[in-house]
Amino acid sequence: MNFVKRGITSVIRKPGKTVILLLIVFVLGNVISFAVSIGQAVDNAENALRQRVGVAAMLEADWQTLDEVSQSTGEYPEPGVLTPETMKKIGALPYVKDFDYTIDFGLQSKKLKRFYVREENRPISEDGLEYYNLKGVNDPEIVDLKENKIKLLPGQGRTFNKQEMESLTYVALVSQKLAEINNLSVGSKFQLDNVIYDYSDIEARDGMSTSAEADGGMKVFASQTYEFEVIGIFEPVEQKKSSGNNNGMDDEYLTEEAQNRIYVPASVGEASAEYNYEQSVKMDPETFKDLSKEDLRYYQNLYILNDSRDIEKFREEALALAPDYYMVTDTAKAFDQIAAPMKSIQSIANIVLIGAAAAAIIILTLLVTLFLRDRRHEIGIYLSLGERKLKIVSQILLEVAAIAMVGIVLSLFSGNLVSGGISKTMLNNEIVARAEEQEEQQSGGSFTTYTSTLDWMGYGNNLSDEDLTGAYRVSLDLRTVLLFFAVGIGTVVVSTLVPIIYVLRLNPKKILM
Amino acid sequence: MSFIQVQEAGYFYQDGDSRRFILNNVSCEFEKGTFYAILGESGSGKTTFLSLLSALDKPRSGAVIYEGQNIAAIGAENYRRNKLGIIFQAYNLIPYMTAAENVRVAMSITDNQLPSDPAAVAYNLLDYIGIGKDKADRTVNKLSGGEQQRVAIARALATNVDLILADEPTGNLDEEMENEIIEIFRKLAHEHGKCVIVVTHSGEIAQKADTVFKLRKGNLEPYERLSEPVQQQ
Incomplete structure (x- = not known):
């Protein structure tokens, strides 16, 4: 007992x-x-x-702080340049699952037809010029693909190989819609132009717009044509519809942006930027005398974190590495909202x-x-x-x-x-x-x-x-x-x-x- | 060396600044094989004296010595667990357990060496003191007062101890039952060599005990009986 x-x-x-x-x-x-x-x-x-969502973050210039500083000091501070080396260092932080810094640039074409959700969205243009945003990636596997923002169609090609990344090779991934309306398939070729307009001439004439779109008659200072080979066809993964009451205009714009985006190796973007720089210096030496060719390269950084709970640690350590007047924007808040x-x-x-x-x-x-x-x-x-x-x-x-x-x-x-x-x-x-x-x-x-x-x-x-x-x-x-x-x-x-x-x-x- | 020695044990209750003395440096000795009765009127300190012997309380002065060792050194809990069995006036059995289970509770608590089949020992003990198997398996609240007191005695014996203390064990019993219980105590002392100490105000017990003390105004005195103790039948 x-x-x-x-x-x-x-x-x-x-x-x-x-x-x-x-x-x-x-x-x-x-x-x-x-x-x-x-x-x-x-x-x-x-x-x-x-x-499922993951957490994406990027470093951007903190314009609000820059404005505040300029208002209090009377001088607008220089935000500094976020170099590829710094972006790589930030990418090596332990919280980062994936990252890339892409060189984003634009090219144009009279031959390649741009995709529009509705035909009435197509701008009226006398010269039939269409503009394209190209994404020059440094990660050959393409972060958008790894993060399921785009899907490579089965049997429809591949991503970039080592040789294409390391040497200047004009290869591209295009969307299924763009491929369809332009009869493109893997192995097809298409051309895009890098055109430098003589905007100084326009300014001299009326002192107003510098946009070629605004003035079809603008004088071409120099141009270069690149021929791309299609190595892959992708489909953008449908994004959530916006909740705004602007009749879905944002959604259409976003869809068109995704469908007309062309992925190329970063070296293509760098070559394009270098040509722009060289021609711009020739065209307007006074303006460009203090600028280097790196200044005309616009890099977009993107960091995918392992865990959204690491966002504050990432922010702290990334800002410590970044130049002054930068901030980290992230999608964690958007998740918190939903x-x-x-x-x-x-x-x-x-x-x-x-x-x-x-x-x-x-x-x-x-x-x-x-x-x-x-x-x-x-x-x-x-x-x-x-x-x-x-x-x-x-x-x-x-x-x-x-x-x-x-x-x-x-x-x-x-x-x-x-x-x-x-x-x-x-x-x-x-x-x-x-x-x-x-x-x-x-x-x-x-x-x-x-x-x-x-x-x-x-x-x-x-x-x-x-x-x-x-x-x-x-x-x-x-x-x-x-x-x-x-x-x-x-x-x-x-x-x-x-x-x-x-x-x-x-x-x-x-x-x- | 005496089996139990009480050495100048004093006890008082503190009431504010004043003290109410219950025991005044009481000394006495107890031996095995003897049936002791301690007589006293209500409030004479009988129960306090028994609580000191059973280590349910500590003397304010003096000591209780068990086989030459101060029970404070043995440890009150250890002493109660292994050296003595105690029987209360109100039986103090666990009401939702059977008679046999009540006996086995004590057996499970002691550290003393016991036979390997505790159930059989419990039934045998109960049988020895007059509780058959049919009653041994009843919950104790279904037994009469006399039967419950027998169960309490069996429980006190179950741990194989030499010292049996009882506090007014026949206080709630009729005369016939009282006699039967007294006989059991006598047998335990004389046949089994136990030291049985009973505090009581019963003259019947005093008449049948081997040695009688009387507690009066906190002092323990030998009690002169009118006749010799009644011999075992």
């Missing part, structure tokens, strides 16, 4: 108290299970969504969890103490027989833990079941409330969610409310079970601390004699 058997006998032979304790643990356990399940479901959904309803539910669940655990500790402490007061005679007998206090405490803990364990296990399933239904409804209500709030905010004028360069690059928030509700699933995974048991058993153990002190202070003589 050791303390274990005594405990079991007590639990079995005193069914009234056992049932009362079991019911209370079951009810409180349900509330705790409800909160833990929601918390875990939010964590799981967040992890899944973050993994995940806000889920976070709101999680914070409710956390409050419920803390409240339920506190209530459980108070209620169980009182209940166990009351039950022990009823059993002080029995405890006095054990003490008079010389039983060790540790064993008496162990017996009480065992009894409470055994009953609590049954209640906890039962409530784990029922609480999880209930939380699945309730929290889904709560999440949907939160989403509706947020949508209404956004609608109110937007009712004053045009509004779009495409707000940063990263958005325009296709790295903005690409999640919909359906993705959110789809990823949110209350389930009984190992982590949920372990966390629930940890909270449940922890609560029970803390609840028995006061009763244990009560037992340790008992004096058998006072009880029995």
Whole structure:
């Protein structure tokens, strides 16, 4: 009849108290299970969504700070140049999963037809010139491809090889739509022109526009034609539609940008920039005398992080490496925006969890103490027989833990079941409330969610409310079970601390004699 | 060397600045194989004296020596667990357990060497003091007062100790039952060599005990009986 058997006998032979304790643990356990399940479901959904979305970041000149400095000092500071070497150093930070610095540049053509979502989007141009944005990549595997922003069509070519990256080779990846309207396939060739206009002549004439588009009659100072071979055909992965009320104009523009984008090795962009520099110096030596050829290269940097939670560490370390007046923009905030309803539910669940655990500790402490007061005679007998206090405490803990364990296990399933239904409804209500709030905010004028360069690059928030509700699933995974048991058993153990002190202070003589 | 020696044990209750003395430097000795009765009126300090002998309390002065060793050195818990069995007026059995289970509780607590089959020992002990198998398996609150006291005696004996202490063991029993219990105590002392110390106000017990002390105003005095103790039947 050791303390274990005594405990079991007590639990079995005193069914009234056992049932009362079991019911209370079951009810409180349900509330705790409800909160833990929601918390875990939010964590799981967040992890899944973050993994799907990833976190993209880039360094840009901090124009706002530059303006502020110029206003206070009267001088506009130079932001400094973010060199390829610095971008590589930042790319080597441990938080970076993938990165590239691309040289973005434009070329034009009278022969290659540009893709437009609607034909009426096509600008009226007398000379039939079409403009193209080219992305000169340094990563031959192309970060956009690795990040699933574009898909290489099966059997439709490849990415760049080592030789193409290291030597100046005019090879390109084009979109399926661009390929279709221009009858291009892998191995086909197309031409693009690098044209330098004599804008000084225009300025001399009317002192206004320098845009060739604005003045079809602008004089060509120099031009060079490049012939590209198509080595791959890709399809842009559809981006989330903007929530703005600008009749989808942003979406169309974004689609057209993605479909008309041409990927080439960075060396092509560098060669194009070098030709621009050389011709510009010839055309306008006064303006270009203080500039180097590197100054006309425009690099776009992009960093994909391993984990969105690293964003602040990345920001700190990247800014330490970058020149002054740079800032890090990222997509983490966009994710937070879409995940806000889920976070709101999680914070409710956390409050419920803390409240339920506190209530459980108070209620169980009182209940166990009351039950022990009823059993002080029995405890006095054990003490008079010389039983060790540790064993008496162990017996009480065992009894409470055994009953609590049954209640906890039962409530784990029922609480999880209930939380699945309730929290889904709560999440949907939160989403509706947020949508209404956004609608109110937007009712004053045009509004779009495409707000940063990263958005325009296709790295903005690409999640919909359906993705959110789809990823949110209350389930009984190992982590949920372990966390629930940890909270449940922890609560029970803390609840028995006061009763244990009560037992340790008992004096058998006072009880029995 | 005496089995138990009480050396100038004093006990008082502190009541603010004043002290209420219960025992005034009491000294006495107890031997194995003897049935002792300690008589005293209510409030005379009988129960306090027994609580000192059983280490349920500590003397404010003096000492209780068990086989030459101060029980404070043995450790109160250890002493109660391994050196003595105690019987209370109110039986103090665990109500939701059977008679046999109550006996086995004590057996599971002691560190003393016991036979390997505790259930059989419990049934045999209960049988020895008059509780058959059918009653041994009943929860104790379904037994009569006399039967419960027998279970308490069996529990005190179950740990194979030489010292049996009893606090008014027949206080709640009728005369017939009282006699039966007294007989058990006598047998334990005389046949099994136990030292049985009973505190009581019962003249019947005093009449049948081998040695009687009387507690009066905190002092323990030898008690002069009118006749010789009744011999075992």
